[in-house]
Amino acid sequence: MVETDAVVIGAGPVGLFQVFQLGLQDIRAHLIDALPHPGGQCAELYPDKPIYDIAGLPVCTGSELTKRLLQQIAPFATPMHLGQQVQSLQRQPDGRLLLSTTAGRQWLTRAVFLAAGVGAFVPRKVAVPGLDAFEAGPHPQVRYFGVDAATLSGQHAVIMGGEDAALETALQLLRSQHCASVTLLHRSDRFKAEAALEQAAREAIGQGALRFVVGQPLALESTPGPQGPRLQALRLATPDTPEGQTQPLPVDVLLPRLGLSPQLGPIAEWGLAMERKQIVVDTARFATSEAGIFAVGDVCTYPGKRKLIVCGFHEATLAAFAAAELIHPERRVLLQYTTTSPRLHALLGVASPARG
Numbered sequence: 001m002v003e004t005d006a007v008v009i010g011a012g013p014v015g016l017f018q019v020f021q022l023g024l025q026d027i028r029a030h031l032i033d034a035l036p037h038p039g040g041q042c043a044e045l046y047p048d049k050p051i052y053d054i055a056g057l058p059v060c061t062g063s064e065l066t067k068r069l070l071q072q073i074a075p076f077a078t079p080m081h082l083g084q085q086v087q088s089l090q091r092q093p094d095g096r097l098l099l100s101t102t103a104g105r106q107w108l109t110r111a112v113f114l115a116a117g118v119g120a121f122v123p124r125k126v127a128v129p130g131l132d133a134f135e136a137g138p139h140p141q142v143r144y145f146g147v148d149a150a151t152l153s154g155q156h157a158v159i160m161g162g163e164d165a166a167l168e169t170a171l172q173l174l175r176s177q178h179c180a181s182v183t184l185l186h187r188s189d190r191f192k193a194e195a196a197l198e199q200a201a202r203e204a205i206g207q208g209a210l211r212f213v214v215g216q217p218l219a220l221e222s223t224p225g226p227q228g229p230r231l232q233a234l235r236l237a238t239p240d241t242p243e244g245q246t247q248p249l250p251v252d253v254l255l256p257r258l259g260l261s262p263q264l265g266p267i268a269e270w271g272l273a274m275e276r277k278q279i280v281v282d283t284a285r286f287a288t289s290e291a292g293i294f295a296v297g298d299v300c301t302y303p304g305k306r307k308l309i310v311c312g313f314h315e316a317t318l319a320a321f322a323a324a325e326l327i328h329p330e331r332r333v334l335l336q337y338t339t340t341s342p343r344l345h346a347l348l349g350v351a352s353p354a355r356g
């Protein structure tokens with residue numbers, strides 16, 4: 001279990017800036033996100049689209065903003081725990097908060113910052129009974145996130161889905177030439193992807209490099225192995241199989257890319273005052289109804305709330321000032337400028353300009 005002063009839940013733009021503002025208050029935070037990468041909606045929903053309303057940045061894409069925010073928090077060397085969803089939050093007898101994630105990790109902290117946006121982005125699952133048993137272990141056969149093609153050498157890979165992520169993964173595996181075969185499995189022969197991607201995928205299918213199967217997996221076949229059962233095939237209902245029957249699709253590794261859906265999930269059950277699936281905060285401290293728990297960004301609500309990144313940046317700034325009073329009660333929390341404060345320069349690891 002990790003003991004710390006602060007945990008930020010959500011590595012979207014607001015969670016990242018929260019870490020920065022906490023750093024300026026000399027509060028080191030741990031950052032947790034369900035996604036395998038930082039950036040929240042910016043990285044997941046519009047990485048290549050332009051944003052025009054970030055103060056001082058006339059235009060930048062979602063991924064560029066994420067990159068810049070990561071650069072900004074670099075001085076604080078924040079431990080990031082990605083690919084895990086915070087599931088429980090419990091008050092301890094000493095007043096601290098105990099957090100646990102789906103990866104079985106735990107943190108004991110004095111303050112929690114909910115920067116959870118519209119919820120944890122979790123992959124849409126394949127509805128085949130028993131398939132989740134193949135997601136675990138050192139060499140999982142079912143992988144919902146990312147993949148290093150080099151680890152799939154000689155394997156028969158099946159990618160599921162008909163959107164950008166599925167087509168991109170299929171083409172990436174083809175290019176790497178590590179797999180014994182690459183199959184794209186989709187419930188229909190219509191894709192919902194960018195034109196260039198679709199064209200590349202259709203060309204690969206036409207050339208026979210990418211195998212394309214229309215079908216719906218209903219069941220699986222597995223065999224016992226020395227390290228537990230091994231997935232051998234999916235049983236598919238296809239347009240050609242008679243009603244009530246299925247045909248096998250051999251698979252060594254299954255990469256479902258069916259999209260992500262945000263789930264507020266457990267946060268809604270932590271007893272915080274909420275209004276329409278958002279957490280109620282005060283606008284001076286961005287404190288929730290529970291002591292030591294703050295909420296910022298899209299997840300919070302108050303009169304006049306606008307779900308904009310710049311609004312989240314303001315919220316994170318005031319929440320950090322409030323947390324400083326809680327975590328360092330012995331210190332006077334003063335407003336200092338990053339331009340002129342030697343203390344802030346020391347925290348940021350930059351040189352103070354010589355006095356003239």
Ligand SMILES: Cc1cc2nc3c(=O)[nH]c(=O)nc-3n(C[C@H](O)[C@H](O)[C@H](O)COP(=O)(O)OP(=O)(O)OC[C@H]3O[C@@H](n4cnc5c(N)ncnc54)[C@H](O)[C@@H]3O)c2cc1C
Nearest residue numbers: 010012014033034040041086116117119120121297298309
């Ligand atoms: C298409 C589109 C275009 C947009 N364009 C603009 C724009 O031009 N300007 C602008 O200001 N805003 C824009 N927005 C809105 C902006 O993206 C959001 O206001 C912003 O992303 C909110 O940031 P956030 O950090 O609060 O939440 P998010 O970006 O949603 O990040 C929240 C993170 O928390 C994680 N999380 C949630 N719950 C948990 C949990 N229990 N455990 C672990 N992790 C968890 C999620 O996985 C996610 O990564 C746009 C939004 C969309 C969809």
